[in-house]
Amino acid sequence: MLRSDFARKLLNNSLAHGLNFGSRWLLNLVVARQLLANDFGVFSYVYMLANLFFPTIAFGVSFYLIHYSAKQQQISLLFNSLVLSFIVFLVLCLGVVGIDYWINDTVPYYLYLLSLLIGLVWAVSQAIFCYLKGRQQFFVEVKSQFVGALSLLVVVALLFAGVMTQLDAMLEAVLMASMVPVLMGLNVLWPEIKTGIGAYLRNFSSYFGWQDIRHRLHFALHDVFAIIMTNIPFIFLALFSTLLALGQFRKLFILFMPITLLPVIFSQVFLSRLSRLTELADKLKFFRKVFVFTLPVLSLPYLLMWPLGDWLYHISFNEALDPAHLLMLHLVLATLWITLLKTYFEVLLTSLGANHYKAMLVTLAVVLTALGYCWFNYSLTVEITAWLFLTGNLLITSMLVVTCLWQIKRQKTVLPPQL
DSSP: OTTTHHHHHHHHHHHHHHHHHHHHHHHHHHHHHHSOHHHHHHHHHHHHHHHHHHHHHHTSHHHHHHHHHTTOOOHHHHHHHHHHHHHHHHHHHHHHHHHHHHHTOSSOHHHHHHHHHHHHHHHHHHHHHHHHHHTTOOHHHHHHHHHHHHHHHHHHHHHHTTSOOSHHHHHHHHHHHHHHHHHHHHHHHHHHHHHHHHHHHHTHHHHSSHHHHHHHHHHHHHHHHHHHHHHHHHHHHHHHSOHHHHHHHHHHHHHHHHHHHHHHHHHHHHHHHHHTOOSHHHHHHHHHHHHHHHHHHHHHHHHHHHHHHHHHHHHHHSOOOOHHHHHHHHHHHHHHHHHHHHHHHHHHHHHTTOHHHHHHHHHHHHHHHHHHHHHHGGGOOHHHHHHHHHHHHHHHHHHHHHHHHHHHHHHHHTSOOOO
């Protein structure tokens, strides 16, 4: 199974995410080369907001839909997710209006709105394809993301040619390109949607209610705080430092963006397979087999990037790294490898039916890391940010490992296996 079905689905998921992230990586790379450092800081700020709005609007859809649609293939699961996403989107729109009014921000509200719309489209796309992945249909996303990547590459070409120079035009183009996979996914699901939408609307109150929101809450908390954990350097650099520093740190992530998709690709396939196993012994056996086989393989890109990072940075951005920034580059790379390791134990904890512990731990890690950033306050530098980023991810990974061991022991000795 590991060599055939699992490997095939992992390849399909890799192709889908590779196309998606690859096109986004080229977009960020071209924007970083085309804009001045301070202007790229503004772009990084708005793009960071889109990345923060996305998991908030998705409301824990990734692990939730894969986990539950693998066990019960009902279109109402997808409908509930879309309803929740639109509710959260509207609440965020009102919240952004209030924040923009009270703080009189220099960033135009229209840019906030664009980042919200991009987050909504990403969330809808994730819901559609996670539902399909739970049903073991991975190749649908490959085709959709291929066309979506081509659309985004057109945007990249226009940016590179200097046709688009305004920030709002860039974000509008990203929004339009992001809608392509959504439309293709909806087209695949249309027969099922057409059959089920009538019954869903007639019995809406029986399908959707506070119980569904509460059930999804710990999935949402995990996804929101996990993305905050990823973006926390950008958040506090924007608060306490300068847009120039934010742009510098963002460039390091753009350089490594292609390998950051590895944990995402792997976790979705891994969770889908683990969630279909009902016995604890079977789960642990499959987990150990996958862990031993895949961790060394997935670690190879990180090892290759270690000596090549300086050269790649110079080629990508046409500027050399000084010794201090080279250290930051290595710290960021080490942190990203730790997130790969962390993914294994996040998947295991979810498959054991203990996702609420994962949400609690990620929330705690974000709070403690945020306190670390606040301790330095306006003395925060890019170097300190890199060290804090590494420390925070080491903390959450250690806590997840301990919690997995405790949960396994608990289920073996006290409770029957939880799904």
